[in-house]
Amino acid sequence: MPDALDLLKTRRSVKPIELDGPAPSPAEVETILTIASRVPDHGKLVPWRFIVFEGEARVAAGEAIVAAFRSKYPQANEEQAAFERGRLARAPLVIAVVSRAAPHVKIPEWEQVLSAGAAAMNLVLAAHALGYAASWQTEWYAYDRGVLDALGLSANERIAGFVHIGYSRAPATDRPRPALAEIATRFG
Numbered sequence: 001m002p003d004a005l006d007l008l009k010t011r012r013s014v015k016p017i018e019l020d021g022p023a024p025s026p027a028e029v030e031t032i033l034t035i036a037s038r039v040p041d042h043g044k045l046v047p048w049r050f051i052v053f054e055g056e057a058r059v060a061a062g063e064a065i066v067a068a069f070r071s072k073y074p075q076a077n078e079e080q081a082a083f084e085r086g087r088l089a090r091a092p093l094v095i096a097v098v099s100r101a102a103p104h105v106k107i108p109e110w111e112q113v114l115s116a117g118a119a120a121m122n123l124v125l126a127a128h129a130l131g132y133a134a135s136w137q138t139e140w141y142a143y144d145r146g147v148l149d150a151l152g153l154s155a156n157e158r159i160a161g162f163v164h165i166g167y168s169r170a171p172a173t174d175r176p177r178p179a180l181a182e183i184a185t186r187f188g
């Protein structure tokens with residue numbers, strides 16, 4: 001188990017195609033979801049939920065993605081279709097974070113969306129803390145109504161992200177991070 005500060009200082013995304021099995025165990029998935037749901041939530045509205053894709057269900061969901069893809073690109077070849085079918089099967093586990101933000105008498109919708117983002121980030125960090133790597137992605141199908149219907153999202157729900165989780169086989173490289181002097185100022 002990495003030390004908390006080390007984890008937070010070194011976490012980086014690993015692409016879905018660079019994530020291998022075995023998938024997290026059911027107990028680990030429960031831990032990940034428990035941590036993901038422990039986020040600030042103004043008004044305690046729980047403006048998010050999770051959908052777990054594992055095993056064969058990843059490809060079943062991929063059928064909805066490939067159907068939407070084919071309706072957009074009827075000329076697409078089999079290789080392209082196979083790639084789309086496998087979108088949620090690149091990593092051994094994918095968890096969608098669904099925002100349920102909606103107009104509310106007191107709590108701005110923006111704050112509900114932020115809470116969904118916090119849930120997604122906690123989910124990523126929980127996976128890393130368990131020794132996995134993760135990648136928070138949306139990709140085109142997160143915005144396709146046909147795919148959202150097939151995944152069971154209602155009209156007011158949106159995908160905050162698909163978090164792909166697995167063991168990293170990526171080289172240990174990082175990207176440049178913003179210089180603190182450019183993003184943090186002291187007031188006054």
Ligand SMILES: Cc1cc2nc3c(=O)[nH]c(=O)nc-3n(C[C@H](O)[C@H](O)[C@H](O)COP(=O)(O)O)c2cc1C
Nearest residue numbers: 011012013014135136137138139140160161174175
């Ligand atoms: C809401 C959201 C959606 C994202 N969607 C994608 C995506 O579709 N494809 C992608 O390559 N990266 C996407 N990213 C970026 C990656 O999660 C990641 O931040 C990026 O690859 C940089 O890696 P890092 O986490 O090590 O900084 C998204 C990030 C956020 C916050």
